[in-house]
Amino acid sequence: MNLLTRNTDYAVRALIYMAGKVPARVSARDIGRDLGLPGPFMRKTLQVLQKAGYLISTKGKSGGFELAQDTKKIRLVDLVTLFQGPVSMGDCLFKKKICSGIKSCPLRREILDIEALVLERLQGVTVASLIKG
Amino acid sequence: MNLLTRNTDYAVRALIYMAGKVPARVSARDIGRDLGLPGPFMRKTLQVLQKAGYLISTKGKSGGFELAQDTKKIRLVDLVTLFQGPVSMGDCLFKKKICSGIKSCPLRREILDIEALVLERLQGVTVASLIKG
DNA sequence: ACAAATGATACCATAGTGGTATCATTCAAT
DNA sequence: ATTGAATGATACCACTATGGTATCATTTGT
Ligand code: FES
Ligand code: FES
Numbered sequence: 281m282n283l284l285t286r287n288t289d290y291a292v293r294a295l296i297y298m299a300g301k302v303p304a305r306v307s308a309r310d311i312g313r314d315l316g317l318p319g320p321f322m323r324k325t326l327q328v329l330q331k332a333g334y335l336i337s338t339k340g341k342s343g344g345f346e347l348a349q350d351t352k353k354i355r356l357v358d359l360v361t362l363f364q365g366p367v368s369m370g371d372c373l374f375k376k377k378i379c380s381g382i383k384s385c386p387l388r389r390e391i392l393d394i395e396a397l398v399l400e401r402l403q404g405v406t407v408a409s410l411i412k413g
Numbered sequence: 414m415n416l417l418t419r420n421t422d423y424a425v426r427a428l429i430y431m432a433g434k435v436p437a438r439v440s441a442r443d444i445g446r447d448l449g450l451p452g453p454f455m456r457k458t459l460q461v462l463q464k465a466g467y468l469i470s471t472k473g474k475s476g477g478f479e480l481a482q483d484t485k486k487i488r489l490v491d492l493v494t495l496f497q498g499p500v501s502m503g504d505c506l507f508k509k510k511i512c513s514g515i516k517s518c519p520l521r522r523e524i525l526d527i528e529a530l531v532l533e534r535l536q537g538v539t540v541a542s543l544i545k546g
Numbered sequence: 547a548c549a550a551a552t553g554a555t556a557c558c559a560t561a562g563t564g565g566t567a568t569c570a571t572t573c574a575a576t
Numbered sequence: 577a578t579t580g581a582a583t584g585a586t587a588c589c590a591c592t593a594t595g596g597t598a599t600c601a602t603t604t605g606t
Contacts (some may be wrong), residue, residue, distance in 0.1 A: 283502035284523055288596065292520055307551065319594055327553070329465070339540050340604025343551045356523070368418035386546035387425055390489070391416055394534050413519035419564065440582065460584070473573025476582045526576055 283398075287363040290317055290325050295334070295347070295354060295407045304346035304376050305338060311345075314381065325363075357402035367402065370393040414543070416531075420496040423450055428480070428487060428540045437479035438471060444478075458496075465495050468488050484544065490535035500535065503530040 284292075295370050298304070312319030326345050330337045336348045346412050360367055370391045417425075425443050431437070441459050458477050463470045469481045492501055492546030503524045 281497060281502055282504050283414070283521060283527065284520075285593090287522070290604060293550045309551085318596065320598080323552075324596085330552090337552060338604085339550095339602070341548090341550045341601080345552085364414060367414060369414055371415050371436075386543045387417075387422070389546070390534075390538055390543070392530055394416065396531055397534065398527055401530065405523055410519045410523070413522070418562090442582085448556080451565065456583075457565085463583090470583060471573085472571070472581095472583045475574060476572080476578095478583090506578045 283362055284360065287325055287328075288360055290315075290322060291329055291359050291363060292328060292356070292410065293317075293405065294322065295329070295351065296349050298335075298345070299351050299407065305342075305344045306346070307344040307386055328362065351407040352409075353407070354407040355403060356407075357399065357407040359400060367395065367399055369398065384409055417493065418497055419457055420461075420514060422495055423448075423455060424462055424496060425540065425543065426450075427455065428462070428484065428492075429544055431468075431478070431480050432484050432540065432544060436473075439478045439479070440477040461495065461534060474508055478489070484540040485542075487540040489538040489540075489543070490532065499531055500528065504532065522541060 283373070293315055297311055297315060298306060300316045311321045312322040313397075315322075319373035326335060327337075328368070329335045330345065334347070334354060335350055336347050357367065370388065426448055428483035430444055430448060431439060442452045444450075444459070445455040448455075459468060460470075461470045463478065467480070467482055467487060468478045470476070470478050490500065503521065
């Protein structure tokens with residue numbers, strides 16, 4: 281059972297890395313090297329972050345990525361959503377209609393409760409709070 | 414993101430079904446039919462429950478499965494563990510050593526906190542409580 | 547011109563999940 | 577004794593998600 285995929289984890293680590301970097305602009309290759317992660321995959325991940333507005337990218341020689349937002353505004357829950365889709369712990373149970381015949385099932389309610397707990401927790405975490413912690 | 418797999422869900426539903434059944438002994442085929450689930454897969458699931466001691470099985474004609482324990486003693490967390498392995502939300506992060514170089518990482522702590530929350534919640538749920546709820 | 551970087555895809559390998567099929571064994575009913 | 581219905585134990589298959597690589601085009605500083 282995974283709360284975070286590697287994608288999300290790499291993104292968080294890259295963002296933390298970039299937050300403490302001067303000058304701000306870094307290449308995917310460099311981040312990969314410094315964090316010990318596969319460069320090409322790092323790059324794909326950063327491109328997703330760029331499209332989502334978290335990073336600014338610059339092409340060409342001496343190009344790279346830099347933070348586009350205050351790390352206080354980047355919430356963990358949004359990163360999870362970006363890379364893994366909406367946080368819903370009953371995907372296979374409800375969306376795929378396993379329980380279609382059973383209305384107001386107690387197990388369903390139990391799972392939705394837990395989901396709410398997790399969500400609440402994730403919403404309180406930002407990249408900035410991770411750095412500080 | 415899935416908290417429960419179908420395996421686990423099927424198991425819970427079968428156990429709830431069996432709790433209200435007289436006579437107690439039921440065949441996998443019958444459970445599958447009544448719950449609208451694939452019979453062979455149901456059977457495989459029940460065999461796991463049997464091996465784990467939750468069910469008693471009887472071979473031969475007019476054989477089948479019946480509950481071996483009080484439903485109050487069957488905890489959801491144990492079923493999840495049985496079918497999906499230990500509840501640990503950082504599987505890919507820690508077991509697979511993504512973060513080997515980073516000690517006392519704040520993200521790790523955050524995830525472990527959430528895991529503890531979920532675990533606590535799951536431990537309070539039994540098959541009996543699901544029926545009552 | 548050239549090298550270094552991103553943009554955008556396409557591709558591949560692996561593992562997990564959901565599900566079926568088979569064969570052996572047991573046991574009740576006839 | 578024979579037969580049918582059930583489990584025990586595996587082996588097998590299909591599908592999907594994930595992690596990761598490769599390619600080609602485009603941009604840009606030197
Ligand atoms: S029966 Fe599966 S969640 Fe309700
Ligand atoms: S850097 Fe990934 S959990 Fe710590």
